[in-house]
Amino acid sequence: MDTSDEAVLVARLQAGDQAAYAQLVEEHAGRIYRLALRMMGNEADAEDVLQETFLSAFKSIDTFQARSSLSTWLYRIASNVALMRLRRNEPVQVSVDEPLERDDGELIPRQFFDFCCLPEEELVRDEVRQEMKRAVEELPPSLRSVFVLRDIEELSTSETADALDLSISAVKSRLMRARLKLRERLSLYFSHGSISTETR
Amino acid sequence: MGATGHSHDHDQHDCRRYLDGLSDYVDGTLGEELCRELEAHMAECENCRVVVNTLTKTITLYHQLPSPVMPDTVKERLYTVLDLKPFYHPAASDAQADTDQPG
Numbered sequence: 453m454d455t456s457d458e459a460v461l462v463a464r465l466q467a468g469d470q471a472a473y474a475q476l477v478e479e480h481a482g483r484i485y486r487l488a489l490r491m492m493g494n495e496a497d498a499e500d501v502l503q504e505t506f507l508s509a510f511k512s513i514d515t516f517q518a519r520s521s522l523s524t525w526l527y528r529i530a531s532n533v534a535l536m537r538l539r540r541n542e543p544v545q546v547s548v549d550e551p552l553e554r555d556d557g558e559l560i561p562r563q564f565f566d567f568c569c570l571p572e573e574e575l576v577r578d579e580v581r582q583e584m585k586r587a588v589e590e591l592p593p594s595l596r597s598v599f600v601l602r603d604i605e606e607l608s609t610s611e612t613a614d615a616l617d618l619s620i621s622a623v624k625s626r627l628m629r630a631r632l633k634l635r636e637r638l639s640l641y642f643s644h645g646s647i648s649t650e651t652r
Numbered sequence: 653m654g655a656t657g658h659s660h661d662h663d664q665h666d667c668r669r670y671l672d673g674l675s676d677y678v679d680g681t682l683g684e685e686l687c688r689e690l691e692a693h694m695a696e697c698e699n700c701r702v703v704v705n706t707l708t709k710t711i712t713l714y715h716q717l718p719s720p721v722m723p724d725t726v727k728e729r730l731y732t733v734l735d736l737k738p739f740y741h742p743a744a745s746d747a748q749a750d751t752d753q754p755g
């Protein structure tokens with residue numbers, strides 16, 4: 453949607469136009485649901501996040517400022533809702549927000565199996581995709597949110613920063629940590645997988 | 653394929669020095685000078701080559717992950733909760749249109 457269309461939609465939303473509300477939902481619910489599902493890891497929680505996001509968006513549409521797009525604004529609300537729920541669900545001793553100063557040791561690559569050379573059909577099997585989803589779900593939420601927005605929903609660095617209220621450098625640093633963790637885990641997975649295939 | 657033994661005698665500290673830049677490197681946003689240094693290092697370090705290749709591949713695989721589609725039942729309940737039920741229609745017809753729209 454170009455910016456003038458969006459300005460018109462915002463004006464209609466702020467005037468309480470029901471059809472405009474429906475248009476907002478129609479255009480964005482699919483994407484918000486995907487984000488919620490990646491963040492929460494199950495459909496029931498994803499649906500709760502989806503509903504809460506739009507309820508909260510409708511309630512605060514008056515305060516929307518065109519500083520960001522409606523899409524980024526909705527991502528921001530949804531990320532907050534999801535992170536808040538995850539915080540609520542976590543046992544107290546586990547911090548959802550990882551300390552900013554990080555332990556370099558955990559990031560040092562340990563797996564050097566070059567799975568790039570595996571046949572493409574090996575890489576896109578259902579089982580691999582399940583493992584990829586699990587790997588994302590097991591990232592700490594602070595890294596998961598950045599990874600999902602940047603590398604799954606393919607937002608830009610600045611859109612991600614905007615949606616998560618983070619600085620550009622925080623987005624980059626969290627993205628780097630998420631990617632290295634996932635690479636490590638997939639490398640380990642593929643190195644085991646290929647051993648069992650080879651010995652068959 | 654696994655390069656478990658470092659055949660070169662260079663220090664693993666070298667590899668660690670580039671760790672922070674790898675993510676920017678695969679995004680093509682690493683500064684020019686660091687980029688050249690890293691590439692010179694990779695020419696001699698199989699481990700770092702593998703890490704960069706597999707990091708790139710990891711991101712590609714996630715890009716290729718099929719997008720889950722919101723079920724109509726979920727959509728219908730959303731419209732109900734939002735008091736927009738008269739506007740609800742099943743998504744089946746425009747499901748493809750919704751799968752891959754960038755923000």
Ligand SMILES: [Zn+2]
Binds near residue numbers: 667693697700
């Ligand atoms: Zn190296």
